[in-house]
Amino acid sequence: MKKEKPLILITNDDGITAPGLQALSEAMSVLGDIVVVAPDSPQSGMGHAITINNLLRLDAVRVHDDQKWYQCSGTPVDCVKIAIDKILHRKPDLCVSGINHGSNSSINVIYSGTMSAAMEGAIEGIPSIGFSLLDYALDADFAGAIKYARKIAKNVLEHGIPEGTLLNVNIPKLSATEIKGVKICRQAMAKWEEEFDERLDPNKRKYYWLTGKFINYDQGEDTDEWALKNGYISVVPVQFDFTAHHAISFLNKLDYHVE
């Protein structure tokens, strides 16, 4: 009996035309049959948004035996959900998201459509990985990212990932030979200090643009921020059980009685 090739679901948050999606499909196509279901427009910063108050469109872009590409009008998480329900005939062996144009390290994991799509895959019980390159440019060099994304995906196909987890992979803006290797990390404690840019529209009404400054509070050398700054690819295992187990005993000591 011929062993079935791995089935790999690919999505992203920069949309179906993003070079990073092309790069990821190139990285994955030697590992198995790929099905791409990506947003029909950019969806950066969508976090784990889903479309519940609007309809969704789903259209085939190009469909061959070993490569099927679809676009969906929804969010990255919608793409994973609709792929599983409407396109895939069996549970995929791997769900990958990206390669994002820009970092999803540390606190960015929370805002990221790329990572939320991978998290949705993990919730569905699919080994899942989100990939991001620290380069916003449309003509970014994905050569190193492709090599390492393939290796990390191969590892996951062969060895799996611990249950209830997914991987957040960030790749520094370096050539393939300059990248020093891979570090397994924890999420650095960092945040964005927002500054809203205030402007006037032609009718003299105020409007605002979100801008911000990234601040890393974390001096640890076991964090994703440290790894990236020092020329390594960061791999953070991420979980979707958000329970802060260590806080339970503190909360149990308080009184919750009402009159």
Add this chain to the structure above:
Amino acid sequence: MKKEKPLILITNDDGITAPGLQALSEAMSVLGDIVVVAPDSPQSGMGHAITINNLLRLDAVRVHDDQKWYQCSGTPVDCVKIAIDKILHRKPDLCVSGINHGSNSSINVIYSGTMSAAMEGAIEGIPSIGFSLLDYALDADFAGAIKYARKIAKNVLEHGIPEGTLLNVNIPKLSATEIKGVKICRQAMAKWEEEFDERLDPNKRKYYWLTGKFINYDQGEDTDEWALKNGYISVVPVQFDFTAHHAISFLNKLDYHVE
């Protein structure tokens, strides 16, 4: 010197006109000065989305000494960010979100705009709580929810919450006297099994609506699902460090070398 009254930031994801927001402001107004910054339209299921490719509007709805209400065109997370940068003159003592019309227990914490707004508050270093009532009705009975929300918020103002955590509070659809009390819980392992409803538009083009069935895999009696089913309010401490620390040693054993 007169002690300053606590400053409480309130938001939600059902929008500025939602009865649940009114109920939460009623619960909080006896505890301090309140500033409401809520979306100008419903934002359910927005997760941790932020607006980065569009402008934001921010308008005062009604502004009194001890109650200031604003509406913002963005997501729940945008509301918290813009409140901190543009409206509040000092860091609030508490950030509360809700009261959501519908459950945000177990896996719903991930999709929830209500909880993401509270998480954004926590990232900003503000003690933060998301409240949800298991009743979608516009005329839902918030009497019990108001009592317990006030008590839980009072606890947090007096005793704080462990650093890096926030609270996810869900309230069963019961009268104030029927609610059995409060249980500190962990997030139940559950998921939505999606089913996309397929329809044809007037031009005979297909479109889809996301629907789904909630499946709880978790038989534990220490979960939020168990508490709610048994007449208790569930309080889950939630963290925004998503690192799956237990998976790090497994990942460190694999080879990441590329040619």
